[in-house]
Amino acid sequence: MFSALNHPLRDPLSNELHARPFLRIDGPASVSHLAIYCEHDKEIHDRLLDALAKAMGLPAPAAAHNHYTAKRGDWQIKWEKHTEFSTFTFVLSNAQTELFSGAAMRELPASWIDLLKESVLVAVHAELRCAAQAEQARTEVRERLPGPVLVGSKVLSGGEVYCDWLVHEDHFSRFLVLDLGFREAQAGRLIQRLFEIETYRMMALLALPDARRHSQFLGKLDETLSALMQRMERPGHDHDDGYLLRELTHLAGQMEAHAGLETRFSASDAYEKLILARIAELREERIEGFPTIAEFMQRRLLPAMQTCSSVWARHQRFATRVARAVDLLRTRVNLAQEEHTTALLEGMNRTARTQLRMQHAVEGLSVAAISYYVLNLSGAALRALHAVDIALNPEIVEGALIVPVVVAVVLFTSRIRRLGHADSPA
Structure with missing residues (x-):
């Protein structure tokens, strides 16, 4: 009855805490x-x-699963699915076989192994030995782990771990775990942590080839950017602004094309943090003459991780430089356009003033022409009146009319101009 009150995500989120239980290895x-x-x-x-x-007759996995376990006698399998990878762990308990013989994988069908193709990123054999067998295995450490660097430490206050971080002839790495007093389930937790350290180490290093290639790519772009900036600063090269802007925009596009690497570098950083957390959980104590796992990772893994982080930081700085260069050039182009526009406006103003002066001159000529025609018409009328014996002198009257006619024409044209200004839009 109360289950109807639960949020839909309550059970899935609660079960997430128990989704990946530790191995129990005897x-x-x-x-x-x-x-x-x-x-x-x-x-x-x-x-x-x-x-x-299906090949081994095990129970079918559930749908939408991220975790699977099955057991048959002394043999068991554990499968986990992560964001980018999945892991298969095979355990053969009560094993009385030779060290690192791969006994836990002997029952796997060859047809299934062929399906792996080129997808195996990590392959590790781990051997757990207890009591007298642990003492015997300790004497064989140098023989079984012949790598150039042998790492060993006391862990969890009840055992020892040895490894050489080398991929051997069988294409597997090796961990030797000695149970010298583990409490219940500690051996399984320890071996799982060791597997996680190796898996996360390889996943973190996936970014290293990308970092090396990207570093060379950034070096070439840096040379191109420096050449463009020097060309932009040379005097007398303002006409190159269009070309420079296209080239800088092309550089910005190339940077954005590689922005997807951020996912790989961010994942690498997350895996590094998981590695350090898993190493801390081992609670290592030094064995005289052997470097610890923490020391080995500090010397061998940390430089690679710093390379990845520094390359991505360089990418971000370079992207900022390109964006700043584009902004500077756009500002210069805008200023040049504004100066050009100002010059055009000044030219238009000069043309307008010239046209105004010409208009005034034309208006003055128009007054003279209109006055001339009015006076001619008046003179013709006066001569006609004189011809019909009206007592007046046409020349005297026409001369007297010159000033009034000119004044009248000036007033008339001025009125027309004022009416035109009044009708024009603001």
Whole structure:
């Protein structure tokens, strides 16, 4: 009855805390771990699990699952799906086999292994030995882990871990775990943490090839940007602004085309934090003559991670420089356009003033012409009146009319001009 009151996400979120339980491993045990990563085939993870369950007669995985476990006698499998990869962990308990013989994977069908193709990013064998077998395995450490650097430490106050971080002839890395007094389930938690450290290390390093390529790419772009900025600062090259703006915009486009690398570098940074957290959970204590896992990662992994972070920081700084250069050039282009527009307006003003003066001159000529025609008409009328014996002198009267006619014409044209100004829009 109360279940109807629950939020739809309550049960899924609550179950998330229990979605990935630790392995329970009883020693001696042989454990193998595979991490599957294929950026071009996102469906490979579920496909591999379904194929393995069917080939080995295991229970079918549930739909929309991120975790799967199955057990058959002393053999068990654990599968987990993460954001970018999935992991298969195979455990053979009570193993009395030779160290690092891959006993936990012997039952896997060859047809299923062929399905892995080139998707295995991490492959690790771990051997757990207890009591007298642990003492015997300790004497074989140098033989079983012949890498140039042998790492070893006391962990969880009850055991020891040895590894050389080397991919051996069988294409597997190796961890040797000695149970010298682990409490219940500590061995399983320890081995899972070791697998996570190795998996996250490889996932973090996926950004390193991109960082190296991108560093060379940024170097070329930096040379191009410097040349463009020097050309922009040379005197007398204002006519190149259009070309420079196109080139800088092209650089900005190239930077945006590589902005997708941010996802890879951000993921690398997140994986590095997980590695450091898992190492801290080991609670390592030094074994005389052996570097600890934390020291090894500090010396070997940290420089690679710093390379990735520095390359991305350089990318962001360069993108800022390109954006600033584009803004500066656009500002210069806008100023040049404003100066050109101002010059055009001044030219238009000069033309308008010239036209006004010409208009005034034409108006003056118009007054003279109109007055001349009016006086001629008046003279003709006066001569006609004189011809009919009206007593007047046409020349005297015509001369007397000159001033009144001119004044009348001036007043008439002025009125017309005022009426035109009044009718024109503001």
